[in-house]
Amino acid sequence: xxxxxxxxxxVICKSGTSVKIECRSLDFQATTMFWYRQFPKQSLMLMAxxxxxxxxxxxQGVEKDKFLINHASLTLSTLTVTSAHPEDSSFYICSAFxxxxxxxxxxxxxxxxxxxx
Amino acid sequence: xxxxxxxxxxxxxxxxxxxxxxxxxxxxxSDYFIWYKxxxxxxxxxxxxxxxxxxxxQGQRVTVLLNKTVKHLxxxxxxxxxxxxxxxxxxxxxxxxxxxFGKGTMLLVS
Numbered sequence: 001x002x003x004x005x006x007x008x009x010x011v012i013c014k015s016g017t018s019v020k021i022e023c024r025s026l027d028f029q030a031t032t033m034f035w036y037r038q039f040p041k042q043s044l045m046l047m048a049x050x051x052x053x054x055x056x057x058x059x060q061g062v063e064k065d066k067f068l069i070n071h072a073s074l075t076l077s078t079l080t081v082t083s084a085h086p087e088d089s090s091f092y093i094c095s096a097f098x099x100x101x102x103x104x105x106x107x108x109x110x111x112x113x114x115x116x117x
Numbered sequence: 118x119x120x121x122x123x124x125x126x127x128x129x130x131x132x133x134x135x136x137x138x139x140x141x142x143x144x145x146x147s148d149y150f151i152w153y154k155x156x157x158x159x160x161x162x163x164x165x166x167x168x169x170x171x172x173x174x175q176g177q178r179v180t181v182l183l184n185k186t187v188k189h190l191x192x193x194x195x196x197x198x199x200x201x202x203x204x205x206x207x208x209x210x211x212x213x214x215x216x217x218f219g220k221g222t223m224l225l226v227s
Contacts, residue, residue, distance in 0.1 A: 004160075034215065041125045043206060043218045044161065093160050106216060108153075108160040 006109035020080045023094030029074035030096035038091040050077045084116045127223040136194040140207035147209035152192045202226045
């Protein structure tokens, strides 16, 4: 159990266009999902925390108007990169938080490789 | 041997050797720590975790050691196999909240 999927796995777009990435928890419900960005040979950097039914919480330095997050259901969060530019090219990874009793664990998706031309 | 690249330290070991990957964490308030394995082009995969009330935890072929005094975490992999080649990240959290990832170490098994 605890499978998280992302779609698409890979996307190439032109500069100035918008791209939507989906993150789904397939076999559990997640009130909280997280979005990370990872540049080559670097670590995962948390971009934002997505809570079902409320606004996302963005980390310092992450533009909320550029990276739109929607967590409309307990199994789906979307990240839209608006007006993408080459510097937005990166590996975007989501995770879904599954609670169990008083504890919980993040389960990670396989990532989405975004290339902006 | 171990070398430090521009962004990602690399540890090279022979198949069958034991590997030790180290991590220094920053927040003394962190009480939950996780090691992840990330293969190229994939998301992180959970390996083992440890809470701050423990200093050692063992899994299958892996052991995590926690030294809170010096804020140091290590992952030991016994009898390293080619399939263990990947980037390994430690992550820290306070409670079960947001994770902060370390810089990562690339493990190369030949």
